[in-house]
Amino acid sequence: MxxxxxxxxxxxxxxxxxxxxxxxxxxxxxxxxxxxxxxxxxxxxxxxxxxxxxxxxxxxxxxxxxxxxxxxxxxxxxxxxxxxxxxxxxxxxxxxxxxxxxxxxxxxxxxxxxxxxxxxxxxxxxxxxxxxxxxxxxxxxxxxxxxxxxxxxxxxxxxxxxxxxxxxxxxxxxxxxxxxxxxxxxxxxxxxxxxxxxxxxxxxxxxxxxxxxxxxxxxxxxLGVQFSRGTKLFSVSGDTPKPGIYELELGMSLADFVEEFGDDDTKAVQVGGASGFLVPRKRFAETTIGFQGKLVGISLPTGGSMMLFNSSRSMFNVLDNYLNFFAEESCGQCTPCRVGCQQLLRGIKAVKRGEKNAGYLDKLLKLAETMTYTAKCGLGQSVANSFSSIVENFREEMIY
Amino acid sequence: MEKRKINITVDGIKYQIKEGKTILESCKDLGISIPSLCYLKDISSNASCGVCVVEVKGAKTLVRSCVTNASEGMEIKTHSPSVNLARITNLQLLLANHPTDCLVCERNGNCELQDIASVLGVNETPYDKTKPLLPLDESSLSLIRDPNKCILCGRCVAVCAEMQTVYAIDFTGRGLKSKITTYKDKGLGNVACTNCGQCALVCPTGAIVERNESSHLLKDIYDENKVVIVQTAPAIRVGIGEAMGMEDGALVTGQMVAALRRLGFDKVFDTQFTADLTIMEEGHELIKRLTTNGKLPMVTSCSPGWIKFIEHFYPKSLAHLSTCKSPQQMFGAVAKTYYAEKMGIDPRRLVVVSIMPCTAKKFECKRPEMNSAYLWWKEKMNLADKEAFFDVDYVLTTRELAKMFKMTGVDFKNLPEEDFDHPLGISTGAGAIFAATGGVMEAAVRTAYEVVAGKPLPDLNLRTVRGFDGIKEAELDINGTKLKVAVAHTLKNARVLLDQIEEGKSPYAFIEVMTCPGGCLGGGGQPIPTTWEIRQKRADSIYREDALKPVRKSHENPAIMELYTDFLKEPLGHISHELLHTEYIERGIY
Missing domain, CATH: 3.40.50.11540 (NADH-ubiquinone oxidoreductase 51kDa subunit)
Structure with a gap:
């Protein structure tokens, strides 16, 4: 060994x-x-x-x-x-x-x-x-x-x-x-x-x-904090000078995390991979990484992926990338996930191209909510995590 | 054991119910109808559509009521803002990719997608089409699949796999590419599909339908040079009424005959006539096999789905099949020889139409060997190869006939009852019960017993082979000789008896197999919906038809006796051999 x-x-x-x-x-x-x-x-x-x-x-x-x-x-x-x-x-x-x-x-x-x-x-x-x-x-x-x-x-x-x-x-x-x-x-x-x-x-x-x-x-x-005991491995990637795997105690604040791993230009962190949540800079301080943090940082839904994005990144492209992934990987069994992923993907493109007006994003947010409540498994239920958190926090990047 | 009582709350009202049922079924018992789409009792547990969701207190997500059992203390909301939103959204997602050409769809007016859209008040979808158009599967002689209309509910996959153990279709692909298809997209006509049509019977939309031949048939009906005669299977008279707005299982023999005349058929005959003929031939074949050390058990051959099944999956056992053609094919062969000759009709002008509860019959009539009448006349009339014709020209399902009735505007319910034409319309009660599982067995016993024993059968009603048990057994005592017989319906149950045969462990002398659940009355061509309750009502009507018949034994049918005297001479004779018997082929499974 x-x-x-x-x-x-x-x-x-x-x-x-x-x-x-x-x-x-x-x-x-x-x-x-x-x-x-x-x-x-x-x-x-x-x-x-x-x-x-x-x-x-x-x-x-x-x-x-x-x-x-x-x-x-x-x-x-x-x-x-x-x-x-x-x-x-x-x-x-x-x-x-x-x-x-x-x-x-x-x-x-x-x-x-x-x-x-x-x-x-x-x-x-x-x-x-x-x-x-x-x-x-x-x-x-x-x-x-x-x-x-x-x-x-x-x-x-x-x-x-x-x-x-x-x-x-x-x-x-x-x-x-x-x-x-x-x-x-x-x-x-x-x-x-x-x-x-x-x-x-x-x-x-x-x-x-x-x-x-x-x-x-x-x-x-x-180790860790109440409800979130022990350590956890984090896969750190994206716009960071030191990507890699880190074992950290649970309960840290996202602000501390960005302080340690960011490149001084971090505008958002995707916590928990494609099926996780995007946290924008203004929420770093109030977000803790654990199982029952407050606000958006309820977090690490999937194994501790931490993806950092700096200001050079288009959040539209980030979301487009995630949705392509989900549309491809949905198993195709239940309607909300199979068709929902396709419609979210198609929808944001249509809004970006000006084929649908910005209000259509609200319709898509409702769709994402239905996916959360009626998809059969964690895949379909968690698509809305990244979708809603990106669209809500970076709405202007979706439209213009 | 008595089921435990549990307490649940539905929409704020407390109920005490028996444990063990799903939320959807429990609510139905309470008179609360939860809208659902992909769910089908006894068939589907795919739970894919997301329409039947309800709110259950304490659950993180909405709950699919079709697959979740009601449990003690459950507080259920069958409608609420989030439930309503979810149902409508999920339906709209399905509608986004569903064609909107309802007016030209086979299932227009009898479509569960239309129904649920109406129930939920959905008449548009905010979503764009995301799925590319897929080609139709028109490879099968029996069924046509339109994957564009498919909502991936999986009912067809479930019946094909679980009820029939045929596995002709299944899901492939992920996400956007998910679809239901055959092995390597070869098409239903090129894989081990038995054409039973149970998939079409359960499809909520028009994604699987029978190959509709009514427009071609109409041309022939209106053609003055053609003599168009029709035969109706026993199961039609207990099914067609439903499609014409009458109660489930209504026995409408007289109205059906009258309506067929008004549709323009020159003669209206009965497949029950050749069902009686089948009994004569098959009964004697059984006696012959029993007395000459022939291949036993002998297995019935009336059900074309079953024939194709054994040809695909159990080719080693083909010799167990009776060589008798099905009643439909016997009818075609007799009509275009005996009847044509008797009436002085050129067989080339004679068009034989079958009304069948069955989609597999469409395939059966096009089997290359089903041209006995042509071969019969070929030398006698010096016919050229290009003049070749099949014994049966068209097969229409009960559903197709109902549409034709509606098109011609007959007031079906109020038509005066009329009788079948002579002589191919004369039948006995034995012919009628061919429609139900166990019927062929019962009819065969009525004749075989009397032929062998030389005395009347004490009780004509062989109740042990009636009913919907998957496999039924009976033991007969014919003059001291004990015979064990068995009856199976659905191919899953047929498989059990076939496996016994192939293992050399079959204790039976005679086996009846029907492809469809309940027998032909539950066939793939019958009105939609066809449920177990409806099958039972159809069966009740068929046994009533039998009981009402003045003659209830095939060998006592006067028209059959005349047919033998004037034409066939004797059962299993050389004319029978030419016209009424057939052979089978090995098909493989790919």
Missing amino acids: VEEKKMSTTHLLKRADFIFKSDNDWKDVLKKSLSRKANELINELISSELKGRGGAGFPTGLKWKITSEIDSDEKYVICNADEGEPGTFKDREILSRVPFKVLTAIAVCGHVTKAKKGFIYLRGEYFFLKEGLEKAILEFETFCKTIGFDFSISIFMGSGAYICGEETALFESMEGKRGEPRNKPPFPSSCGYLNKPTVINNVETLAHTYTIFKYGAKRFYD
């Missing part, structure tokens, strides 16, 4: 306290965790207040608890490594640098929930990670055998659809079907992969559980 570390792009790292700390103690962490009772581990997670780092922020301990309490002879643990959000690039680093943390966490979750099988659903474009991961899995499984722990992990390669990062579409994809979200309820905890109880966690979430099992919940809980 030391070899592999050297190969990866270490220069991207500026501040890494926990996540990227070496995973070479994984055998101890695994053995120690497996010797503990399921309840104990769940309580540890619950008291850490770790929330899912994929974006939705569901309490991880509760997720494990629900599945552990369901009686079923077959259960699954799935690591969601379909990192497809534009501007997010941290899961690939975790998997290439500290894969054993993730594997250990998957296995501990198996111990907690009595699942015997784990999967890593790996983004199609991350094929280059597959060989290294397979090597790690082999070593990991061999060790599990020697300590008499019955658990196996397989990699399932995605095929490039953004929607398959949505957990139920991911299950459909794994089952060999068309990647489309399912009707919910039921939820994965009781009815997931192959309709069996399934815990599905983001790569980073699993890596954090390793930290918690290693150091205890308190160490994690003491």
Whole structure:
């Protein structure tokens, strides 16, 4: 593993306290965790207040608890490594640098929930990670055998659809079907992969559980702020002199963030990728990055992408880019998302060209609202985040 | 077990209901109709359209009432500003890409998209068209698909996969490119589609419709040189009334005959006549197979969707199929030989029209081998190759006929009842029940029993094979010989019996298969809507028709007896072999 570390792009790292700390103690962490009772581990997670780092922020301990309490002879643990959000690039680093943390966490979750099988659903474009991961899995499984722990992990390669990062579409994809979200309820905890109880966690979430099992919940809980405990990886990109991956405590203000990462000309930050929110300069000070910040900074919906834009950027082009992405990546199942994305895209172009008057933007904002309320899954529901926050804050750039 | 009672609040009013139903169905029981579009009871759980959304207290988003169960304490608003906005917006999004040529659409006046637009008061959309025009799929002889009218509700995909296990169509593409299509866009006519038309029956718009042939037919009707005769399948008389504004399942045999005469048909005959003929041939074929160690179980061959299904998916089992043609094709062959000769009509002038509850029949009549009458006359009349004709010239669905009736302005409901013409219009109750699942079996038993046992059947009503169970079984005792028989409807259930045959585990001597749910009365060419409740009413009418018939056994049909005496001589004889029996081909699945 030391070899592999050297190969990866270490220069991207500026501040890494926990996540990227070496995973070479994984055998101890695994053995120690497996010797503990399921309840104990769940309580540890619950008291850490770790929330899912994929974006939705569901309490991880509760997720494990629900599945552990369901009686079923077959259960699954799935690591969601379909990192497809534009501007997010941290899961690939975790998997290439500290894969054993993730594997250990998957296995501990198996111990907690009595699942015997784990999967890593790996983004199609991350094929280059597959060989290294397979090597790690082999070593990991061999060790599990020697300590008499019955658990196996397989990699399932995605095929490039953004929607398959949505957990139920991911299950459909794994089952060999068309990647489309399912009707919910039921939820994965009781009815997931192959309709069996399934815990599905983001790569980073699993890596954090390793930290918690290693150091205890308190160490994690003491970081961050109320409702947003612990640290989080941020993928920083755009108009910044120091792009890269940073592990930062939750609860920072966006103003501090821009102070650190901006180029003194930052006019807006897109928090949470294409499906996140755009925060304009005038709101930097009042926006905190966490799960329950005030005002626009409710934030990090998708894995901590932070995209900075300076005054040379056209926000129309930014939005146009996002909407093209969504129109292309909408799975096409439900009307509001399938047609809504197309109409938003077409609509802003028509306004820009003067084919429709500026008032049409208000109609589109209403459409975006309907998408939020009636799209079936997170994809369609979150298109309005970037759309509304960009149109509302940079209306003049949409028109002129 | 009695379902638990739960308390819910709908639009501010408290109700106690039984647990286990969706919000939409629960509200329907309470007399509250939630507008919906893509939802179809028993069929669709795609929940794609976003019209049936409601507000549920505590939920982050609006909730799709068609797939979300009502639960204890739920507070539901079926209408509110945000619900109304969402419904209208989602409908407008669909309308943006839907053609507005309603006036020339097959489904004009019977379209769920039109209906919901009217219910929601939507008559325009602020959105532009975003989808490029796609070509029509006209590759099938039975069905035409217009992807531009498709709203991607997925009902057709669901019936094709879940009810029929045919999987001829599915979704492809993402986002803007999402569409429903066949394998590699080859078109329905070039893939393993059975032409059953259940997709057309559930389509909310005009995206899948039968290939309409009425305009061509009208030319022939108005042509003085042509003798145009019509046969009507048993299921038409219990379906067409619905399309003419009468109650579900209305039995309208007399009005139908009268209306067909007024439409201009020279003779109005009955497919039930050849249903009786089918029983004679098939009954004797079964006896022959039983007594000469032939291939068993024998499986019925009246349902052309089923025939194409087995040709595609179970070609190894083709020898189990009865070699009898379907009643429709027997009719064509008999009409253009026996009847033409008897009446002194040049068979080239004779136009045979079928009114069928079925879209697969359109394909069946164009199967290259369905030209027995031409071959019969070829040498006798020294016919050239280019004079070749099919036994049946046109097949129209119940829906197409209803449109023709409306066009000619007949006052259908109030027409005096009239009788079919002789001799091809004389039939028995056994012929009538061909319309319902189990009917062919029951009719066959009535005849086979008496032929073998040489004594009357104690009870003509074989109730064990009636009803809508997917697979029904019966055991017959014919003079001490025990015979197990089975009846299946829908291809999903047929598959179960076929798998048994291919595994060598089939305990049956005789199997009836009908492609469509409920049998022909639930066929893909029947009026829209066709639901289980409506199918039941049609079945009730058909069994009433049977009970009312003075003769209820095929072999006692006087016109059939005459046909054998004057022409065919005997069942399975050489003329029968030429005109009434056929063979099948292996088709593969790509």
